Amino acid sequence: xxxxxxxxxxxxxxxxxxxxxxxxxxxxxxxxxxxxxxxxxxxxxxxxxxxxxxxxxxxxxxxxxxxxxxxxxxxxxxxxxxxxxxxxxxxxxxxxxxxxxxxxxxxxxxxxxxxxxxxxxxxxxxxxxxxxxxxxxxxxxxxxxxxxxxxxxxxxxxxxxxxxxxxxxxxxxxxxxxxxxxxxxxxxxxxxxxxxxxxxxxxxxxxxxxxxxxxxxxxxxxxxxxxxxxxxxxxxxxxxxxxxxxxxxxxxxxxxxxxxxxxxxxxxxxxxxxxxxxxxxxxxxxxxxxxxxxxxx
Numbered sequence: 001x002x003x004x005x006x007x008x009x010x011x012x013x014x015x016x017x018x019x020x021x022x023x024x025x026x027x028x029x030x031x032x033x034x035x036x037x038x039x040x041x042x043x044x045x046x047x048x049x050x051x052x053x054x055x056x057x058x059x060x061x062x063x064x065x066x067x068x069x070x071x072x073x074x075x076x077x078x079x080x081x082x083x084x085x086x087x088x089x090x091x092x093x094x095x096x097x098x099x100x101x102x103x104x105x106x107x108x109x110x111x112x113x114x115x116x117x118x119x120x121x122x123x124x125x126x127x128x129x130x131x132x133x134x135x136x137x138x139x140x141x142x143x144x145x146x147x148x149x150x151x152x153x154x155x156x157x158x159x160x161x162x163x164x165x166x167x168x169x170x171x172x173x174x175x176x177x178x179x180x181x182x183x184x185x186x187x188x189x190x191x192x193x194x195x196x197x198x199x200x201x202x203x204x205x206x207x208x209x210x211x212x213x214x215x216x217x218x219x220x221x222x223x224x225x226x227x228x229x230x231x232x233x234x235x236x237x238x239x240x241x242x243x244x245x246x247x248x249x250x251x252x253x254x255x256x257x258x259x260x261x262x263x264x265x266x267x268x269x270x271x272x273x274x275x276x277x278x279x280x281x282x283x284x285x286x287x288x289x290x291x292x293x294x295x296x297x
Contacts, residue, residue, distance in 0.1 A: 053077055058119045077114050078107065081129065085110050088133045097145060102137055109136030150198050158199040160185060235293070242292050250285045257282060 056073050063070055089102035113129035122128060142155050164184045168176035176184070182192045207220040243251060249271075256262045256270065264282070268275040 053080055053125050054119060054123060057114070057117055057125060060114070061119055074111070074114055078110060081110055081126075082107075084126070084130075085133055088130070089137060092137050092141070095141070097141070102140065105137045105140040106133045109133035112136065150201050154195065154198045157185075157195045161195060161199060238293050239289065242289055246285065250281065253278070253281060254285060 056077050060070065060073055060077075063073070085106040086103050089106040090099060092102050093099050109132040110129060113125075113132040116132075117125055117128055142152065161181070164181055165176060168180060168184055172180075178189055178192060182189045185192065187195070205219060207218060207223075209219050211217045211219050211222050243254070246254070253267065253271070256267045257264075262270075264275050264278045268278045271278070
């Protein structure tokens, strides 16, 4: 049989090769592992209605905390519920605390929920996490916002007091009296007064706050100081009847010496006695007064 030599196939032109590369689909990106953290700028996943969170939590349950994948998985769960934590935090806004601090507290509760959740005991993670986040925000108010630390009963009573005042004011069209508030809260008027006084510890004023319309005077200027003269009040009151009981000559001697500020020589000239007699009489009188005062104490 004769041999047939077929012509060789022509080499593809550069244009054909370029068109082939352009028409071929790009290689698919490898899926991100469940334990890998989200890249910067990536959109946050939605809440785990599809069971994604439960799957990640199941991975965490069987994984030691020092596993290099642990932090990445937990970070993905936190990212999935970031919006929920912020919504919970904003329910407590406008109560004197920065929203950023409240969001941080809610996220702390979310992390605690992740650490404590056991998939074997329940399938609904959100039912477990929501009370944890709410509780952490309430704990923030209870432990970190009071100027003076008071018992938890007082903290809860302050919230009930505010609700009772608002409810009674709306119902009666006027501020409630102490008797009406006590009846509403089922407290005695004495306990209500104690609760109101303790509730004032929530906020504290700075000592540099202006005291009245004159801003040059602050609260610190209204505070009392140690009065050294108070120590002499008791002695002065005890000495008064003893002085009245002295003979006229000795009383005059003391008045001239300690109230007239005269010298012994001047007193001797005025009384018509020697300076030595003045010195002896003065020493004897003072000794007798001192003995009488010590005997009273």
